[in-house]
Amino acid sequence: MQIDLTITAPAALDTDNSLRATVAFPNPRAAANMETATIVIKCDEILEYCAHASPVAFDLLFLASCVYGIDRLIERRPYSVDGWSRELSISLPVLATTAWQGKEADVAKLLSFLTGDYWQVQFTASPLVLPAASAVAFTPGGIDQINLFSGGLDSLIGAIDFLHNQPAKKLLLVSHYDPNMHGPKSDQHKLAQELTTRFPNQFTWSNSVGVFLENATLAHQENTLRSRSLLFISLAVLMGDAVGGNVPIGVPENGSVSLNYPLSASRRSSCSTRTTHPRVIQDIARLLAQLGLSAAVANPYEFQTKGEMVAGCADLPFLLSIVGESNSCGKRGHPRGWFRLGSSHCGVCMPCVYRRASLLGHPDPTTYGNNLEELKYDATFQRLTTKRGQDLDACLSFLATTLTPRQIRTELLVNGIDDLVKLPGYATLVGKTRQELAAWVSTCPEPKLRQKAGLP
Numbered sequence: 001m002q003i004d005l006t007i008t009a010p011a012a013l014d015t016d017n018s019l020r021a022t023v024a025f026p027n028p029r030a031a032a033n034m035e036t037a038t039i040v041i042k043c044d045e046i047l048e049y050c051a052h053a054s055p056v057a058f059d060l061l062f063l064a065s066c067v068y069g070i071d072r073l074i075e076r077r078p079y080s081v082d083g084w085s086r087e088l089s090i091s092l093p094v095l096a097t098t099a100w101q102g103k104e105a106d107v108a109k110l111l112s113f114l115t116g117d118y119w120q121v122q123f124t125a126s127p128l129v130l131p132a133a134s135a136v137a138f139t140p141g142g143i144d145q146i147n148l149f150s151g152g153l154d155s156l157i158g159a160i161d162f163l164h165n166q167p168a169k170k171l172l173l174v175s176h177y178d179p180n181m182h183g184p185k186s187d188q189h190k191l192a193q194e195l196t197t198r199f200p201n202q203f204t205w206s207n208s209v210g211v212f213l214e215n216a217t218l219a220h221q222e223n224t225l226r227s228r229s230l231l232f233i234s235l236a237v238l239m240g241d242a243v244g245g246n247v248p249i250g251v252p253e254n255g256s257v258s259l260n261y262p263l264s265a266s267r268r269s270s271c272s273t274r275t276t277h278p279r280v281i282q283d284i285a286r287l288l289a290q291l292g293l294s295a296a297v298a299n300p301y302e303f304q305t306k307g308e309m310v311a312g313c314a315d316l317p318f319l320l321s322i323v324g325e326s327n328s329c330g331k332r333g334h335p336r337g338w339f340r341l342g343s344s345h346c347g348v349c350m351p352c353v354y355r356r357a358s359l360l361g362h363p364d365p366t367t368y369g370n371n372l373e374e375l376k377y378d379a380t381f382q383r384l385t386t387k388r389g390q391d392l393d394a395c396l397s398f399l400a401t402t403l404t405p406r407q408i409r410t411e412l413l414v415n416g417i418d419d420l421v422k423l424p425g426y427a428t429l430v431g432k433t434r435q436e437l438a439a440w441v442s443t444c445p446e447p448k449l450r451q452k453a454g455l456p
Contacts, residue, residue: 001028002087003079007039007066009093009126017044019062019128023069029078035217039069042210046235049206049242051136055095056291057241058130063092063107064227064234065211071115071227072180072213075220086117093126099291106290110283113416114274115226140243141204142170146236147250149173149205151187153326153355154301157309157319158252159191163199164314171203172247174236176228178212187327194322198315209235223333229275233284233297240295251276251299254306256354256433258299259426261408262415263350263394278302278426279416303425306358307436324365328355337388338369347371348392357440373446381448399438400454403430 005025013019019041027033041062043050050058070088080086094100100123111119145162149155162171173192177185185208192205211231213221233249240247253276260273274280276299285297301309313319329345329352338346345352347368355366375389384393408427417423441453450456 001079001081002089003028003074005070005088005090007090007092009062009128011127012129013043013131016042017047018042021062021066023066023073033217037069037073037216037218038214039066040210040212040214041065045207045209046239047131048136048138048140049239051131051133051242052138053238053242054293056099057238057293059094059096059100059126060288060291060293061231061234061238062094062126064231066090066092067111067115068211068227068231069213071224072178072222073216073218075218075222076224078220081118084116088117089120089122091122091124093124093128095126095128095130097123097125103287103290106283106287110230110280110287111227113277113283114230114280116274138242140172143172143204143240143243143247144169145248145250146172146174146240147252148232148236149175149188149192150232151175151184151191151327153323153328153358154254154257154306154309155252156191156322156326157313158250158300159195159203160319161252161314162250163195163202167199167202169202172239172243173203173205174232174239175206175208176232176235177208177210179210180212181225181333183327183332184208187325190325191322194325198318206235206239226273226275229280230284237288237293237295237297241293245294247295249295249297251281251297252301253299254304254309254354254358255299255302255426255429256305256436257351258302259412259415259417259429261411261430261433263391263398274416277416278422279418282419302422303429305429305432305436306354307360308432310358310362320362323359323362328352335369337386339371339374340367340369343367343369345369348375348389350391350395353392353395353437353440357436360436360440360443372441372444372449375449381452395437396441396449396453399434399441400452403434405431 003025005023008022021039023039024034024036027035074086076084104121108119108121147158175188188208236249258276281297281299288295327344330349331346335341345366345368347370376385378385405427408430409423412426417426442455444450
């Protein structure tokens, strides 16, 4: 069922310096209903960047914000063609109409690979008038690099590594928050305070920029966040463009999560999360070049496991002293069924598993709601009796499966890798990831679960 969405941009920012755009679409499941919602971009923290950046850079942020809002608005299962992938057609107003002409297919291809949906995109002229640069004071200082700063462990390591290794250079940290998702904003604030104490006057933090939905007429919305990386990167591109345009943008993410090698056949293709997949980074970089935006976007950790990121941190003692303030959990807002309520992490989603494996051998103050041995299996340990722990169960089966280097390379190609020069490095990374996960599972006190993973 194709969903035809129209975005209406306002003529100006609101008095609180927020941009509120309306998204509307006829509900294909209830033909008489016109569904609407408001996409809010809180520009107060970045007003000077918005005023001094090029129109096309602001357009990219607006596009990414609308995609994020739509991704969050329309629940996958009832509105998909196959229980997962949605057919989404959007009409998007932009300021730099000439720059976006002819880019429709490239943008749709990027969005389709990123979110696992089927996108169609067209651009129209926007009536929005931003504040004039002359009316907005701007003193950003010299910025040498921009890093995404989510509140997670990887982005924390990325910040520490740059600040420790480049003490004479200035880093700008860029963050996003959604008030409908509790936790990330407070994580970012706490970690920014810790970094300020350790590295005074070495970095600037944009403060967390709010992009979210309000006034949605749909009662139920989607809780996946596949498009969030594009929003993060577009914020960095806007800020980099405002301060000169040639500032490199770092996407600190361990290569294991970026590749997201499928744990089973059912998790291939569109069912595989591709938030910071190498092809996503590559396609974003290509789009930026086509738009005349000079920012270089890269993941400096694309060939490292999370454990290698931790072990190689430039200031490991400092990292370990504040690691408990970071959050990696993908299901922190769903504590139902946790053995230890009040924990900061569920303990058994794959982001948690990668975190636990990466901190093996280091003091880990993180509180986890569930442990591996607490998963509820039937008497044969072959089938979970609840939904809790499905990711970890798939991980055990993945570890028990023998994979040849050729099989790994083939799977990587099927899952979107098209850079043949980097393919051997990615295949090696998959092997290292399996070893890291197996080392953590080996610590499980339940022998039948170790055996399920093919371990003694």
